[in-house]
Amino acid sequence: MKATEKSEQQGTRLSVFKTYKLYVGGKFPRSESGRVYEVTDSKSGAWLANAPLSSRKDARDAVVAARKAVAGWSGATAYNRGQVLYRVAEMLEGRREQFAREVAEAEGLSKARAAAVVDAAVDRWVWYAGWTDKITQVVGGANPVAGPFFNLSTPEPAGVVAVLAPQDSSFLGLVSVVAPVIATGNTAVVVASERAPLPALSLGEVLATSDVPGGVVNVLSGRTAEIALPLASHQDVNGIDLTGAAGELAVELETAAAENLKRVRRPSSEDWTADPGIGRLTAWLETKTVWHPIGV
Template sequence: MAGRRATSGVTRAGSGAPQRAGSSARAGSTAPQRAVAGPAPRIDVRKTYKLYIGGAFPRTESGRSYLISAADGTPIANACRGSRKDVREAVRAARKAFPGWADRTAMNRGQVLYRVAELMEGRRDQFVAEVVQAEGLRPDRARIVVDRAIDRWVWYAGWADKIAQVLGSSNPVAGSYFNFTIPEPTGVVGIVAPETSSLLGLVSRVAPALVTGNAVVVLTSETRPLPAITLTEVLATSDVPGGVVNVITGLKKELAPVLAGHVDVDAIDVWGVEDAARRDIELLATDNVKRIAHRPPGVREDRFDWLDDRATERPEWIAAYLEMKT
């Protein structure tokens, strides 16, 4: 019995040893191991550039788009190619928003426009990057342009409660009554934005129209619209009521004649219209007796210095969108 137990013990011990050896062999095996999958590379969320009409961001009803390239020719985005119907919808939204905006106190309008400048300051780096892309400027030069655009909002906002004192008057009359001349907003203003200055030129034409209570429909720079679309995101989150500013991207040769000929547009700014087409646009505007604002004679749009404060910060630019009521 003792021998059997001893033998049995040896057998169990011996049978266990090969198992451990086999286990070690498997651990040291060179067989291919299954790799642990790492995190998948992240796909950037690309921005969709839309229109801005009535405080909302619709796509164009036509479903069309066109390619936008950087200053060096690199494709960077597709923008909506606005249609005639988009222009009509924008004018309708502006007309609806105009009475409420015009009825606000001058001080309140100034505060609202100052708020736009505050929000632009918070997105300054984004505007700088987009101006670099659009206009091919160096980053330090683009910062100057963006800073000047923000400052220009502030400059025109400050005129909200002062322009009436400068342009208005108390007129002498031969009688026991008073006679006053008071500036009033024109109404709905169509603005064909400058082509080469994608942000600063746009702000310099839009702010003077807004400060006195007009509502605007803007055709952006055709080749450089992206900073303008980013500006609409600022407007949408500021205190500017929906419909007061409406922005459409697309081809000016298609959209500018529609805007100029629309009978519910009271004034049009043709600064961004090419010289070859400007006369036709002005003739369309005069058919329904629009007020027309344009570049001074002999001034080329691509040579104008938008950084020149003396040329761009002028009460006369506000007066271009006013009617004088006596």
């Protein structure tokens, strides 16, 4: 039973429902289409909220916002990005109960299991917060070329990454795919779990109060297939994470992504509780190699 229902039955007060909205360019718009869809409790099937049913236009608007944010975010110091990601963890920590409730309803978990999932998600932000100023040394470095040249390879963000968040893990999975994208200086257009989008939409509220510049993360809810195709074929998107797509849809999206040679991360079986490694960081990094002669 939802806490709100309980208090209503006790006759104490009528609860205030939240209007769940998209998070685009640091603002909370409704879908430009004016459409919503019903989101229900994964166990009881009870109505939880109406979520925005994003349109292709919403997807394009989100890409514009994400592109606008690239210069500032990728140009921020790695230390600064680390602090901002850590700030997200701080903000989430104070909202653990809210997210535990939303995750429990979204995924049909017990209160205790949902709380553990949220804790793991908070810790995942901390993990990636620490990576922002380390990944460059781990994957870059000096190259000992056979000649009098300074030669250095450094990783750089690919740019705008479309992220199809996992369908099953509405929060820990979501955080696990979004945090590495922005840790490395990319900006993200995130398509939330279609059936369970509420934790993702609420995450937007956390990001908005965590010093994450507007447009760095943009969250869309709706039909994954409907929003993902315009993102996969968008000429100003540099990469796409297909984690939340399956089967035929994933093939269709990878094919569309070939049109401007997006970097593609294909769906695979994931254990969101396992050590994340650095694969999701390097997926969205380019290597730039700079040469300069050495001489007097």
